[in-house]
Amino acid sequence: VAVVGADGKIRYVSREEAINKGMTPASAEEGLTTKEKQAREAKYPVAKQSVTTVSATMNQIDATIKRLLENEKGLNGITGLVYGNTPALTNDARRADADLKQLKNLAFVQGLTELRAASATGAAVGNVTNKEGDRFENLKASLERSQSFDDLKASLARLQSQARATRDTIKQTFDDTYAYKNQGGSGNAPAGAVDTDNPLLRGKK
Numbered sequence: 001v002a003v004v005g006a007d008g009k010i011r012y013v014s015r016e017e018a019i020n021k022g023m024t025p026a027s028a029e030e031g032l033t034t035k036e037k038q039a040r041e042a043k044y045p046v047a048k049q050s051v052t053t054v055s056a057t058m059n060q061i062d063a064t065i066k067r068l069l070e071n072e073k074g075l076n077g078i079t080g081l082v083y084g085n086t087p088a089l090t091n092d093a094r095r096a097d098a099d100l101k102q103l104k105n106l107a108f109v110q111g112l113t114e115l116r117a118a119s120a121t122g123a124a125v126g127n128v129t130n131k132e133g134d135r136f137e138n139l140k141a142s143l144e145r146s147q148s149f150d151d152l153k154a155s156l157a158r159l160q161s162q163a164r165a166t167r168d169t170i171k172q173t174f175d176d177t178y179a180y181k182n183q184g185g186s187g188n189a190p191a192g193a194v195d196t197d198n199p200l201l202r203g204k205k
Contacts (some may be wrong), residue, residue, distance in 0.1 A: 047178075055170070064099050069157070115166075
């Protein structure tokens, strides 16, 4: 989780450490210096675009794996020592083969590329995507068709879980880093609009 360090900068620690040491969550940070706000604002457009792009790809990976796991007959027809090394014969197997190829050659590679690009931003989001990219890379070898049906199913489930975690972690980090933008109000009202969250206005007709 993101917390405010003794030097006033955001760093990342385990949730247990944050609780045990009574650390201040980044989302609760107040009194940011002008310099720190300017630094974050300069990185905001790139960070926001990174979150949007990576989230879309993680959702695509999630959806592709969902189709594969639901197509058990097809997945079984493209795995193992025999089916994993021969052309897919049935319609279900061909669909599973196409989804697995898309996952390995498009979505997976694209996801890694986007995570590495985001890590180069230098923003807090970039620091997190670098770690998420390493976790993602470690799952790459687990998508081989030559493994057993049960092993491939388990590998797909792990990758799906990682894709969801990556999406949620990056979004939470972005929200924590820029929580100050919403302090003092919802931040959603357009300029000139009435702020319905203002306690002075509550109860008025």
